[in-house]
Amino acid sequence: MQDRFMQIERCKGCNDLTAEDMLRFRSVEAAFQETSKSYGYAEVRTPTLEYLYLFTSAGTLTPGMLRRVYSFLDWDGWSGERVVLKPDATIPVARLYAERLAHKDYPARLSYVTNSFIFEETGTRARERWQCGAELIGAGSSLADAELVGFACDSVKKMGLNNIEVKLSHAGLLRGILSSLGLSHSEQDILFDRILDGETDLLDRMQAEKPQAVEALKLLLGTKGSSSGFLKNLRALFAADIPGVQIALEDLIATIDLLQALELKYQIDFTSGKGFEYYTGFIFRLFAEGVNVGGGGRYDRLVGMMGGQDAPAGGFALYIDRLAALINIDSLYIPVSQRVSLNIESSAMKEGVELADLLRQTGWIVMFALQGKKAHDCGWEVEVRSAEPRFSVLNCGSGEKSVCEDAMELLAVVGLG
Template identity: 40%
Template sequence: MTANPTAAPQRATTEEPPMPDRGLHSPGMRDVGPAEMRRFRAVERRFLEAVEGAGYLEIRTPTIEPLHLYTAAGTLSPQALERVYSFLDWDGWSGERVVLRPDATVAAARWYSDAVRAGGAPTARVAYVAPVYRFAVEGDREVWQCGVELFGLAAAEGDSELLTLAAKFLRGLGVNDLTVDLAHAGLVRAAFAAAGLAPAQQVEAYDLMLEGDAGVTDRLAQAHPEQAASLRLLAGVDGASTGYIQNLRAAMLATVPAAAGPLDDLTRAAAALDAAAVPFRVLAATARNFEYYSGVTFRFRQGAGAEARTLIGGGRYDGLTQTLGGTSAPACGWGADLLRLAEVAS
């Protein structure tokens, strides 16, 4: 039987797999319509006005950055690096592994290091509005952030300044029912060091704690009975007053003398929140998953219990600029999801 040359071509019988029901959007990416953009721009303007009034000047960093900026000496945790968007920037002969900006603080610290090398002032207050890109199974993978970074001011002054600025900004948006979770990255590291853990073991134990492994402190307490009280207090107890910090001091200093500095930092941060009339909770074991934090960390949250939402998060990262090859400088900062703020602002 010969084929009919005028017959219409036949479709292949193999069916293509169905497309996910997300239209023409990439997963985790979404459009922002006019009404939401009006709220976005209103919050952006109020953010820039608030921080400029406090002396913070806006900067902008590239969307595409070299991967090694974020892998340098543990700049980001292994868990965070697994979520970056990375590709080869190919010029036809060779290429460099680059990423879509996964974190705004690291890029700002690089900017500061370059500015100081070029003769800039050792103290700098900067602000940014920029998207960051992180893989997520659910939720947004492009997150528009606003934030501030303070370089060159030590914890005694810098932490209080940032906490006060965050509280003032959120209240200016009409956000009420605020609480703050306070923590200190150096406190747990000091306890681990006193328990005899080598630096690599400290990082491993710290990462397990960040991942929510409650058993890590029990295992360490059994192996190091002299540190049991301090370790269990750090992992299993939280407090809502400066009195809790004093209890930590009484329990820890005899066996973990290096905890004195972190406890002093927490005391000053708690005093700043008291002065701003913002209630707080001290969580001695930090919940942040970025490895560069070295001191006080904090989360401003709205609501209570399972319904609470984090609006601002940040902390101190004194070693970051030196890790990136720049001059060592004390530094701290905070960031917020602009679209989330637009949802809650009055």
């Protein structure tokens, strides 16, 4: 026999955030926003709904990604446009810049905390994802790239996390080699991701026709280094007739020299460039405690794809769910010794509320005992009466009881006097 009541469950691939989860979430968010202010970035927010053509007309997402967006018709008479739950955070910010900020004569430093949505058929992975992000639009230089990496690293350090490492790549360098194979922009994306997924035989099939380009790509994917000198040595190995390779190398070397000056730990790893659909230059992946917690790069053509004028730009995202899982939750709680359960007689309500306000102003947590039941996880129980003595205080840890005639005496008993 079936149960009389159907069990209501949350949507697959979506998560409830418990009180503990939200402590972690807000801790990540607060550290990011504090760092954002120190770098001069202003917070913005874009809508959850965007027109589908924002992501399709400019080819800013791969066909595989677009097949996994949540889309539906936004009816307006008979000419409804198809809208989506935004699957990406950077593209809407680029639209915002092109629409409302491009006329400014100085770079836009923008930050945000937002969610995005991607369909995942099994429901075992997240369909809603939260991230902190920043975009620097209107300035293109190695110093701008280094600023973004420093901002991202300082945000993660502010969260109390250690063992931070940056892995570096360069989309311009990868595209320069892949384009010499005669591949279109979308074909380059597909080939590169398939190679990184282990299908290395694809390169072997192309070797006979384009040996120089294939050897150059194999060299990049098979080597790693931790200094700009490593890249300087690579310059002589690349043929001058592969378009853009030398320029891209010089650009990456200049950025790395600045990162060394910032004393950031990094590794040159071109396999870290997977998923570089709209990136045009420098790419980085950020790791903390061995976990990939963010990444970003340069996307100088994205604003032009939004219908505005081309503008140099770069940005990054930090993945809140991954960072939150690394946060030490113990440091986020107010100690039990600063939590009070307050039981107020109906005739002493004014005095009780005034005491609660006084304690809360010191940063303590005060919870009213409701229906005679004391609040949980409190280090102190206080009864407020209209008759003398006005206050009865119990130290829940030691069991010691005290009576007080006024609020100031009570503050002294709990250690605030």
